[in-house]
Amino acid sequence: MIRRPPLVALARALHLMFFLATSVYCLLTYSPFTYEQFIKPMVSVALTNFAVWHGELHLLVLSITALTLAPHLEGSRARWIGWGYLAASVPLALWFFLRPLWLLDNHGATSLTLAVVATIPPMWLAVFDHVAAGPQPQPLPSSDGRIWTSVLATAMFIWMVYAVVAPFRLRMTGGIDLPGSGILLGSAVSAVRHVTIFGLLGLVLTAATSLSALTRSPGRTEYWLLFVLSSAVMTVTLLRVVLAPISIVGGAAWLVSVAMGLAVAAAWSGIGRQRRAGRVGPVSALDAWLAPVVTGRARTVSALGLVAVPIAAQLVVARVATFDWEFMLQKLGALCAWLTAFAFVHAIVRQRDPSRTRWMTPLILLGLFAAEQLALPSVPSWTHDARLNPELVLDGYAAVDPSFRIARDFLAPSAGEGAAPFYAYLRANSTLQNVPIAPVAVDFVPAAARAVDSPPNIFLFIIDSLRPDYLSPYNSAVSFTPSVREFADDSFVFSRVFSRYGGTGLSVPSIWAGAMLIHKQYVTPFASTNALEKLVNANGYRRLVTEDHISDALFSTNPESPGNLANLGNPGNSIGLDHNVPEMLHTFCRTMGELTENLRKTPRDGRPVFAMTRPLELHIGNIATATVPAGESYPGFYGPYAARVKRIDACFGEFLVALKELHLYDNSIVVLTADHGDSLGEGQRWGHGFTVFPEVMRIPLVIHVPPALRSRVTADLARVSFSIDITPTLYALAGELPSAPRERDELTGEPLLVPPSVDLSRRRRGEYLVASSYGAVYGLLSHNGRRLYIADGIEGREYAFDLSPGAGDRRIGVTDAERDAARLTIRRQIGELADWYHFTPAP
Amino acid sequence: MATRWLRVIWPAVLLLVFVTNLRDLPERAHPAAPAVDCDRLPPGDLAALERCVAMRPSDVELLVDAGAVYEQAERWDRAEDAYRRATAIDPQDGDVRVRLGEVLLRRGDVPGARLQAAAALAVQPGRTAALELMRRSDGVAR
Numbered sequence: 001m002i003r004r005p006p007l008v009a010l011a012r013a014l015h016l017m018f019f020l021a022t023s024v025y026c027l028l029t030y031s032p033f034t035y036e037q038f039i040k041p042m043v044s045v046a047l048t049n050f051a052v053w054h055g056e057l058h059l060l061v062l063s064i065t066a067l068t069l070a071p072h073l074e075g076s077r078a079r080w081i082g083w084g085y086l087a088a089s090v091p092l093a094l095w096f097f098l099r100p101l102w103l104l105d106n107h108g109a110t111s112l113t114l115a116v117v118a119t120i121p122p123m124w125l126a127v128f129d130h131v132a133a134g135p136q137p138q139p140l141p142s143s144d145g146r147i148w149t150s151v152l153a154t155a156m157f158i159w160m161v162y163a164v165v166a167p168f169r170l171r172m173t174g175g176i177d178l179p180g181s182g183i184l185l186g187s188a189v190s191a192v193r194h195v196t197i198f199g200l201l202g203l204v205l206t207a208a209t210s211l212s213a214l215t216r217s218p219g220r221t222e223y224w225l226l227f228v229l230s231s232a233v234m235t236v237t238l239l240r241v242v243l244a245p246i247s248i249v250g251g252a253a254w255l256v257s258v259a260m261g262l263a264v265a266a267a268w269s270g271i272g273r274q275r276r277a278g279r280v281g282p283v284s285a286l287d288a289w290l291a292p293v294v295t296g297r298a299r300t301v302s303a304l305g306l307v308a309v310p311i312a313a314q315l316v317v318a319r320v321a322t323f324d325w326e327f328m329l330q331k332l333g334a335l336c337a338w339l340t341a342f343a344f345v346h347a348i349v350r351q352r353d354p355s356r357t358r359w360m361t362p363l364i365l366l367g368l369f370a371a372e373q374l375a376l377p378s379v380p381s382w383t384h385d386a387r388l389n390p391e392l393v394l395d396g397y398a399a400v401d402p403s404f405r406i407a408r409d410f411l412a413p414s415a416g417e418g419a420a421p422f423y424a425y426l427r428a429n430s431t432l433q434n435v436p437i438a439p440v441a442v443d444f445v446p447a448a449a450r451a452v453d454s455p456p457n458i459f460l461f462i463i464d465s466l467r468p469d470y471l472s473p474y475n476s477a478v479s480f481t482p483s484v485r486e487f488a489d490d491s492f493v494f495s496r497v498f499s500r501y502g503g504t505g506l507s508v509p510s511i512w513a514g515a516m517l518i519h520k521q522y523v524t525p526f527a528s529t530n531a532l533e534k535l536v537n538a539n540g541y542r543r544l545v546t547e548d549h550i551s552d553a554l555f556s557t558n559p560e561s562p563g564n565l566a567n568l569g570n571p572g573n574s575i576g577l578d579h580n581v582p583e584m585l586h587t588f589c590r591t592m593g594e595l596t597e598n599l600r601k602t603p604r605d606g607r608p609v610f611a612m613t614r615p616l617e618l619h620i621g622n623i624a625t626a627t628v629p630a631g632e633s634y635p636g637f638y639g640p641y642a643a644r645v646k647r648i649d650a651c652f653g654e655f656l657v658a659l660k661e662l663h664l665y666d667n668s669i670v671v672l673t674a675d676h677g678d679s680l681g682e683g684q685r686w687g688h689g690f691t692v693f694p695e696v697m698r699i700p701l702v703i704h705v706p707p708a709l710r711s712r713v714t715a716d717l718a719r720v721s722f723s724i725d726i727t728p729t730l731y732a733l734a735g736e737l738p739s740a741p742r743e744r745d746e747l748t749g750e751p752l753l754v755p756p757s758v759d760l761s762r763r764r765r766g767e768y769l770v771a772s773s774y775g776a777v778y779g780l781l782s783h784n785g786r787r788l789y790i791a792d793g794i795e796g797r798e799y800a801f802d803l804s805p806g807a808g809d810r811r812i813g814v815t816d817a818e819r820d821a822a823r824l825t826i827r828r829q830i831g832e833l834a835d836w837y838h839f840t841p842a843p
Numbered sequence: 844m845a846t847r848w849l850r851v852i853w854p855a856v857l858l859l860v861f862v863t864n865l866r867d868l869p870e871r872a873h874p875a876a877p878a879v880d881c882d883r884l885p886p887g888d889l890a891a892l893e894r895c896v897a898m899r900p901s902d903v904e905l906l907v908d909a910g911a912v913y914e915q916a917e918r919w920d921r922a923e924d925a926y927r928r929a930t931a932i933d934p935q936d937g938d939v940r941v942r943l944g945e946v947l948l949r950r951g952d953v954p955g956a957r958l959q960a961a962a963a964l965a966v967q968p969g970r971t972a973a974l975e976l977m978r979r980s981d982g983v984a985r
Binding site: 199200203204206207210214358496522607714715716717718755756760761764765786800804805817818821 | 880902905937966
């Protein structure tokens, strides 16, 4: 039996974490987007292990919980609640074993129900703890003076915790050009925002104490008001910081957020009861509420706690930065730092006379914020320093100060007139779920007939997350990709290529379609949209395609397809590469080995080969834990990533040698490209998926063409090009001259290799929509790929980048007119896409 | 009793003021209002073009437009300057290289024209316009 209150509190915390994780997992399976992109491909090892061991973990948690309940199961007022909990846990445990979490499919209602149900056990135990604890001394009303002193001191403390390290983090961060004066400005604004946020907290707490004073039991009322407020804050935090970035919005998001908010607040209160057990004398309601962090007025403990906060805060930032999703974990870490610091400061602060602080302090704080907001836009003109554009400075500073980032998000300024409807429009057209949409046909040629008598082999290598600046044809500083260098020497190297989508989910299907797609994963059946598969089928290609969750869903489900992967085992027809290899373990070297072996062993029957793979060793899910092998170093590059690119290069070289030995090279089109790039620390950003920043959208594209074809085609290698041009280019090389309907000119691809007389200059003045695969974040590429405008409908922010050669993807300011024009174009192109699919967004 | 109610109301009022007013204040710098819409200039309006080039000195498309207008007006030195500025910003722009080469050829700078044709062919291998420029440059050189 476990009786000691600190151990019981620890058990309750473990219990809460287990059920929260269960709820989050169910929520991730509920959303088709997160299910397809995180759960199905097993992106997170920890998440997968949790699901696999979930039943056993539940038994462990249940056993520990039972030990904490045991002392109260006889004679206690709470015994029936305890027995009830245990009785209900038995069928739950059975359910978890019979229907394991890892088998939970993307069934909306079941997942959502489980996500909500998983919040009930922590609430149940909280009720048990409150009843079992028996009558407690009534808490005293909190002191306004102590509250205001605490919020101000905490604001300054938290500001310093992050501001002190911000210059050092900036120095280590690429992609942010912030002068010393900019750091000072960012730091000053951060100070004002922190005192404003904590000032608002002070106002809310003061309102709670004042309201409670009107009741008969002010202390108790205040305590339960704190419970309500905490639930509300937790709900809003979950909605805005956690669920919105993973595109879980609407009624389901509210339902789960409210349930989780209540569960966390209830469990918090229960843990507080355990922590206060045995303490003598009444405490204030706020002290009682903060008991899970610190009990009583233990100043030494609190002071030590305050020393630990900055260390823990910086450790969290360092630990989670590489696999964070839109700064979500860093923001949550900062919020935890706020809470713990406030609890420790409040425990240290003595009782104060409230008379002066009560009236003046909030007025001064809010006045300070108003003054800052009024003065900020004029800073560049006052200082005669255009680099102090507040928007750019604060964006740069927020990248290295997660506490400021969340304060700034909360106090988000309006993005100007028309912003709200524009962002609403973006959201209404993004991550569409449970909306019936019929597939569209993408036909680059009138009929899917056999194009040429002896079509060339096609090897399409889409390396997940491969950045061009880690390949020597694109960056002279790269010395670790000699094979790609050699390959490029007799190939077309397109230097200004962008993916249309910042994540695999839509990027890869758009490559196959040769067109932009409606923002839904997925509109099926995809066969009519899959222009690449039509080409492959029409020309009788023998297919060797890596099996992954996207190719399984979209490239092989056509029952009419002669190369359907369902015909596995028929070597004359189709081969699934990487069969039964977990998707996140797909590596280029392994797949190339399998492909080469197949090419060597399979007798030639005159049919051309179509091979396609998407290795994932550069994916952030793998890179976050990768290391640099001993003896290797990559100065100027992100070592773990560069080391893996080097390995890919070596295997690519071996494959090309094999192709030449088999006398296939001169009759093969070999395409080396990526589905998207990746952030490797630029502006403290890591990974891809949610954003459309330059380093995520820019991809390599090197195309080797058989010599017989090469002499007949030409290209503009430095013109803006897209991944959706690959399929039309393959059509062109197969002897067709594809043409897309002119009315969807900006949304469809076009051949990059054309007869010399074809005009290629048309694109240089076009504006091209790009999008995140997983959220309402869109961009507009213009000026022949030298400028990228980004509209982030989740964060409510807009950016522009100068992508000119040598500009270093510099952030630039935009005028209101430019912003309005960009919004209009983004809206128009999204509208055209919706029209194409006959989709009308909800108003 | 009134004082107790006042203590409840005043923070609520302050919160209300904050939510309804302060959050609407923009964080962006005051932009200088452009006198002309540089993205939608009437064709051939040189004065407007020059104003726009002054406002957006790194806009290659504006520089190309300006170069074309200078060419029409046979102001070859200005056209060359505009194209040279454009190629300095985007050295990989083959179309501008060809335009600059044409102007240089017209001004008698044959080596310069050949250089531009070669630079254009490096990014536009086999393109008719670049090959033609190279051919004519070679012809003049011979």
